[in-house]
Amino acid sequence: VQLQASGGGLVQTGGSLTLSCAASGFSLDYGALGWFRQAPGKGREVVSCMRLRDGSTYAAESVRGRVTISRDVAKNTVYLQMNSLKPEDTAVYFCAARPPVGVSCHVEDGYEHWGQGTQVTVSS
Numbered sequence: 001v002q003l004q005a006s007g008g009g010l011v012q013t014g015g016s017l018t019l020s021c022a023a024s025g026f027s028l029d030y031g032a033l034g035w036f037r038q039a040p041g042k043g044r045e046v047v048s049c050m051r052l053r054d055g056s057t058y059a060a061e062s063v064r065g066r067v068t069i070s071r072d073v074a075k076n077t078v079y080l081q082m083n084s085l086k087p088e089d090t091a092v093y094f095c096a097a098r099p100p101v102g103v104s105c106h107v108e109d110g111y112e113h114w115g116q117g118t119q120v121t122v123s124s
Contacts, residue, residue: 001025001113005095008118011085015122019080021095021115028052028071028078032098032105035069035080037091037120047093048080049105058106063089085122092117 003026007019019035034049048059048069057069068081078095094117101110 001097003095003097003113003115005093005115005118008093008120010121010123012123013086015085016081016083017085017120019082019093019095019118019120021078021080023076023078023097026076026097026113028073028076031100032111033071033078034096034098034105034108034111035078035093036096036108037089037093038117039088039091042091044094044108046106046108050078051105053100056105058104060106082120085120087122087124090120090122092119094118 002024004022032051035047036044037047038044048067050057050069059067066084071078095115096111097113098111
């Protein structure tokens with residue numbers, strides 16, 4: 001399984017970015033796929049995730065209303081659209097995938113496969 005995250009960059013406060021996570025060796029119709037982030041000096045936290053069986057999604061309270069997770073099954077790619085970006089959104093963003101484990105997709109335990117991370121920097 002390989003996950004290739006891309007789409008990060010430098011953006012001004014209030015701007016938008018769309019991150020992509022291209023998956024190989026992992027089907028996007030079973031299990032869960034999540035976006036996590038880690039800011040300098042902080043622990044990793046979930047941003048948003050999708051339960052792939054039914055497409056149900058979760059977004060962390062800090063980003064709720066500003067991010068949308070979606071998938072393109074034909075391209076085997078998951079996207080994270082981020083709007084109204086704030087300096088506190090600055091972090092390395094990772095996508096991760098896991099098989100069904102019977103807990104909500106926002107629980108980090110069980111994620112077996114991780115992408116390499118893409119840097120998002122929001123300037124004030």
